[in-house]
Amino acid sequence: xxxxxxxxxxxxxxxxxxxxxxxxxxxxxxxxxxxxxxxxxxxxxxxxxxxxxxxxxxxxxxxxxxxxxxxxxxxxxxxxxxxxxxxxxxxxxxxxxxxxxxxxxxxxxxxxxxxxxxxxxxxxxxxxxxxxxxxxxxxxxxxxxxxxxxxxxxxxxxxxxxxxxxxxxxxxxxxxxxxxxxxxxxxxxxxxxxxxxxxxxxxxxxxxxxxxxxxxxxxxxxxxxxxxxxxxxxxxxxxxxxxxxxxxxxxxxxxxxxxxxxxxxxxxxxxxxxxxxxxxxxxxxxxxxxxxxxxxxxxxxxxxxxxxxxxxxxxxxxxxxxxxxxxxxxxxxxxxxxxxxxxxxxxxxxxxxxxxxxxxxxxxxxxxxxxxxxxxxxxxxxxxxxxxxxxxxxxxxxxxxxxxxxxxxxxxxxxxxxxxxxxxxxxxxxxxxxxxxxxxxxxxxxxxxxxxxxxxxxxxxxxxxxxxxxxxxxxxxxxxxxxxxxxxxxxxxxxxxxxxxxxxxxxxxxxxxxxxxxxxxxxxxxxxxxxxxxxxxxxxxxxxxxxxxxxxxxxxxxxxxxxxxxxxxxxxxxxxxxxx
Amino acid sequence: xxxxxxxxxxxxxxxxxxxxxxxxxxxxxxxxxxxxxxxxxxxxxxxxxxxxxxxxxxxxxxxxxxxxxxxxxxxxxxxxxxxxxxxxxxxxxxxxxxxxxxxxxxxxxxxxxxxxxxxxxxxxxxxxxxxxxxxxxxxxxxxxxxxxxxxxxxxxxxxxxxxxxxxxxxxxxxxxxxxxxxxxxxxxx
Numbered sequence: 001x002x003x004x005x006x007x008x009x010x011x012x013x014x015x016x017x018x019x020x021x022x023x024x025x026x027x028x029x030x031x032x033x034x035x036x037x038x039x040x041x042x043x044x045x046x047x048x049x050x051x052x053x054x055x056x057x058x059x060x061x062x063x064x065x066x067x068x069x070x071x072x073x074x075x076x077x078x079x080x081x082x083x084x085x086x087x088x089x090x091x092x093x094x095x096x097x098x099x100x101x102x103x104x105x106x107x108x109x110x111x112x113x114x115x116x117x118x119x120x121x122x123x124x125x126x127x128x129x130x131x132x133x134x135x136x137x138x139x140x141x142x143x144x145x146x147x148x149x150x151x152x153x154x155x156x157x158x159x160x161x162x163x164x165x166x167x168x169x170x171x172x173x174x175x176x177x178x179x180x181x182x183x184x185x186x187x188x189x190x191x192x193x194x195x196x197x198x199x200x201x202x203x204x205x206x207x208x209x210x211x212x213x214x215x216x217x218x219x220x221x222x223x224x225x226x227x228x229x230x231x232x233x234x235x236x237x238x239x240x241x242x243x244x245x246x247x248x249x250x251x252x253x254x255x256x257x258x259x260x261x262x263x264x265x266x267x268x269x270x271x272x273x274x275x276x277x278x279x280x281x282x283x284x285x286x287x288x289x290x291x292x293x294x295x296x297x298x299x300x301x302x303x304x305x306x307x308x309x310x311x312x313x314x315x316x317x318x319x320x321x322x323x324x325x326x327x328x329x330x331x332x333x334x335x336x337x338x339x340x341x342x343x344x345x346x347x348x349x350x351x352x353x354x355x356x357x358x359x360x361x362x363x364x365x366x367x368x369x370x371x372x373x374x375x376x377x378x379x380x381x382x383x384x385x386x387x388x389x390x391x392x393x394x395x396x397x398x399x400x401x402x403x404x405x406x407x408x409x410x411x412x413x414x415x416x417x418x419x420x421x422x423x424x425x426x427x428x429x430x431x432x433x434x435x436x437x438x439x440x441x442x443x444x445x446x447x448x449x450x451x452x453x454x455x456x457x458x459x460x461x462x463x464x465x466x467x468x469x470x471x472x473x474x475x476x477x478x479x480x481x482x483x484x485x486x487x488x489x490x491x492x493x494x495x496x497x498x499x500x501x502x503x504x505x506x507x508x509x510x511x512x513x514x515x516x517x518x519x520x521x522x523x524x525x526x527x528x529x530x531x532x533x534x535x536x537x538x539x540x541x542x543x544x545x546x547x548x549x550x551x552x553x554x555x556x557x558x559x560x561x562x563x564x565x566x567x568x569x570x571x572x573x574x575x576x577x578x579x580x
Numbered sequence: 581x582x583x584x585x586x587x588x589x590x591x592x593x594x595x596x597x598x599x600x601x602x603x604x605x606x607x608x609x610x611x612x613x614x615x616x617x618x619x620x621x622x623x624x625x626x627x628x629x630x631x632x633x634x635x636x637x638x639x640x641x642x643x644x645x646x647x648x649x650x651x652x653x654x655x656x657x658x659x660x661x662x663x664x665x666x667x668x669x670x671x672x673x674x675x676x677x678x679x680x681x682x683x684x685x686x687x688x689x690x691x692x693x694x695x696x697x698x699x700x701x702x703x704x705x706x707x708x709x710x711x712x713x714x715x716x717x718x719x720x721x722x723x724x725x726x727x728x729x730x731x732x733x734x735x736x737x738x739x740x741x742x743x744x745x746x747x748x749x750x751x752x753x754x755x756x757x758x759x760x761x762x763x764x765x766x767x768x769x
Binding site: 137138140142164169170171172173174175176177184185186187188189190193579580 | 599600601602603604607609652655656659660664665666667668669670671674675676677
């Protein structure tokens with residue numbers, strides 16, 4: 001690799017050939033503002049379209065300002081990021097964006113999280129000089145998961161990169177030309193009428209309020225304030241390692257105790273942990289895997305916990321619906337158990353129970369509304385909030401999350417093991433399944449429960465785990481583009497796996513579309529992952545089949561894992577869908 | 581209501597229903613309604629290509645020459661045939677002004693809105709054309725005879741303002757000339 005010498009603001013810099021001006025400037029501590037640019041380091045996700053011009057700088061000898069995010073350095077280049085021309089040019093680029101942007105910051109869902117807002121503050125913009133034509137598109141509120149407001153779109157194309165290059169879902173594209181351009185599905189179809197998986201990764205990277213989650217906070221408040229309803233709540237494993245960020249806590253803080261305490265303060269009638277259902281999922285899923293292996297069933301078996309992944313394969317691989325496990329996701333299993341077992345134990349009519357889920361995910365909202373996941377016209381899960389919505393609710397209620405004393409989940413559906421906690425990260429579901437499958441297949445106790453070969457953040461991982469005489473080949477993918485590669489290999493007969501775990505979001509649920517915004521800082525995701533494993537280590541019981549509350553559920557109500565009643569309540573089926 | 585429209589049932593497998601768009605209009609994506617002979621010819625063309633995904637624009641040109649325009653169901657058909665997302669296909673179709681998603685009339689009347697024509701009053705002629713034909717820009721008249729289209733400079737600025745009907749150029753057009761020009765083509769038909 002050859003070295004390039006250049007000067008930035010009078011400072012000499014040496015960088016590798018192929019470096020952009022933006023990266024070179026970072027090396028000498030020069031900050032150049034960016035907007036459309038996105039580089040999720042370590043995840044191989046880059047959006048480099050240079051469409052917003054917010055990062056333009058002056059290069060000596062060049063007639064026009066150049067976008068530093070995409071312009072590569074050359075030998076002897078003289079760059080001035082702080083000249084009057086550079087500063088004016090950048091401000092003008094942002095002012096022009098603002099001239100066609102709704103002035104709704106105070107009431108916008110993205111208020112204080114908006115990168116356009118932060119940028120105009122950094123650039124000292126105090127008036128919008130130009131009043132030009134404004135976009136006027138209807139909002140897309142067709143889905144249960146997300147809201148698309150094209151009027152707030154700045155054409156950064158980050159969502160397109162996520163939807164097409166990373167997730168390979170291919171729903172979002174720029175349509176039309178010039179001022180009439182908007183980002184949307186083919187023929188501007190309603191999002192609900194497309195192959196959108198509702199993974200929410202477009203929302204996770206949208207710099208403005210053009211893509212946000214459907215807001216269900218009001219519905220949860222109404223349920224809580226209604227005296228006739230018994231309102232109970234479950235929280236997903238990935239919430240406890242992320243929500244603290246919204247209250248000034250370090251990324252990677254484990255806040256399980258505060259989480260339970262905060263739910264109690266809000267007045268829920270029962271405070272439960274989706275981790276319970278994660279353990280239950282393992283009982284069913286590991287049984288199904290053992291059953292498939294012993295009886296020559298369809299292999300590999302793919303996990304089915306992730307609703308975005310489920311919808312992805314329904315649209316993209318409708319010919320392979322026999323491959324995923326038939327297990328419902330932990331969220332839906334929990335809802336089912338709450339509306340049956342719990343209702344029976346408590347002597348409450350399931351129609352009077354409102355189940356609220358707090359999930360790191362937008363797809364969980366759509367999943368809860370799937371008709372085949374309702375029972376007797378009764379939703380298993382009634383309302384779903386994202387981590388962000390729940391955090392906002394706590395702020396509304398004046399609950400200082402970071403100062404709360406620790407509390408516990410309620411009994412009956414509150415106990416969980418370390419195996420359940422790790423559901424929150426890529427590799428976790430399959431590791432939990434292996435812990436249980438090992439003991440079931442060999443009949444021996446598993447000494448070391450940590451399978452480090454299954455951990456990490458590489459997009460596709462594979463490992464072989466020796467379970468007695470059986471060499472269990474395991475595949476792991478996170479990000480739907482990686483999942484697609486795995487599925488294509490299966491279709492082509494190239495796959496040698498017994499079991500594959502797939503999560504739609506980069507990093508798994510810790511990087512879910514409903515989590516506190518990471519604003520491109522992927523260290524946050526890494527810290528959340530470390531926190532998940534830390535929580536696992538802190539647990540006395542770390543194998544799902546040792547969860548005493550789950551064992552009691554089988555004893556009192558379900559009978560055998562993968563048995564008749566389980567099939568009725570905890571398993572589902574998939575529906576082939578079109579690709580649009 | 582949820583999801584059901586997208587279930588891959590036998591009748592939906594090739595499209596076969598209308599889907600709602602963000603403006604509340606329904607889009608017909610039924611690929612079965614496409615003319616079978618023309619589709620066979622399009623298939624033959626696509627199958628002859630070495631790099632099908634890289635030839636999207638060529639395929640769209642072929643489709644438009646066969647069908648006269650690129651209706652939504654044809655875009656869906658092409659998207660599935662070469663395995664490119666429909667959104668990408670629609671993005672390309674809606675970007676290039678040569679492609680049209682509306683049926684075209686027998687004659688295309690183009691009005692130049694380039695600088696020279698514009699300063700010589702082409703906007704007034706444009707309005708007169710809309711009034712006389714009772715049609716909006718880029719739309720076909722009810723009788724299917726004309727499509728009205730605004731275009732940029734045609735390179736005949738000396739003749740500004742310029743109207744073209746198919747390949748025939750009319751220069752120095754005045755508002756009062758409009759009905760004469762249209763009449764000629766109506767009578768021909």
